Amino acid sequence: MQTAHEFFLHELSDMLDGERKLVEILGKQAEESARPDLKKGFQMHQRQTEGQVSRLERVFEELDAEPEAAECAGISGLQEEHDNFKQEDPAEDLLDIFNVGAAKKVERYEITAYEGLIQLAQQMRHRKAVQLLQQNLREEQQTLKKMEAFSKKLKPENMGMGEEEQNPRGRKASRRRAA
Ligand SMILES: [Fe+2]
Numbered sequence: 001m002q003t004a005h006e007f008f009l010h011e012l013s014d015m016l017d018g019e020r021k022l023v024e025i026l027g028k029q030a031e032e033s034a035r036p037d038l039k040k041g042f043q044m045h046q047r048q049t050e051g052q053v054s055r056l057e058r059v060f061e062e063l064d065a066e067p068e069a070a071e072c073a074g075i076s077g078l079q080e081e082h083d084n085f086k087q088e089d090p091a092e093d094l095l096d097i098f099n100v101g102a103a104k105k106v107e108r109y110e111i112t113a114y115e116g117l118i119q120l121a122q123q124m125r126h127r128k129a130v131q132l133l134q135q136n137l138r139e140e141q142q143t144l145k146k147m148e149a150f151s152k153k154l155k156p157e158n159m160g161m162g163e164e165e166q167n168p169r170g171r172k173a174s175r176r177r178a179a
Contacts, residue, residue: 008120009065015113016056018072022106023049025079029099034092038100038150045103045143052139055132062128074109078102093157100151107144114140 001007023046030042060067085098114137121129 004124011117012059013068013070014072016067017070018075019049019053021075032095034096038096048139052136055136059129059132078106097154100147100154103147107140110140
């Protein structure tokens with residue numbers, strides 16, 4: 001690879017694969033959510049992500065190019081983290097917290113990726129591509145804010161610290177024993 005054009009098409013193809021994967025992943029996360037508000041949040045972002053896929057396809061049309069067969073290893077890695085975590089048989093509330101954390105990681109990844117794509121598109125003076133990519137970037141930034149608000153609301157039900165540490169009287173007793 002030698003040219004900005006080749007590089008841009010490569011990065012765009014990677015992003016398109018990532019967004020397509022996310023449509024599937026978000027559907028799974030919506031199904032898994034124990035909280036109705038979270039379920040709705042993931043469903044909404046799934047629909048939004050379908051729109052992002054269409055915008056990326058339009059960028060390819062604008063450039064009169066075809067997407068390459070690319071695999072977004074970043075998003076696959078995050079998907080693998082999710083699948084491994086599920087094998088730990090997590091409680092519902094913990095799975096919700098995990099999924100919101102994963103969504104925040106995804107958004108930060110996507111925000112950085114879109115910023116890079118936009119910079120390249122600006123340097124290459126692809127005005128229409130800049131516009132389309134900026135729309136996707138704005139949606140990712142809004143979703144990150146929403147997920148941050150969710151994560152503040154979520155709290156694990158069971159702190160798992162044992163009775164002595166959860167009960168102030170118990171803690172006193174254990175301190176006395178230690179002294
Ligand atoms: Fe996205």
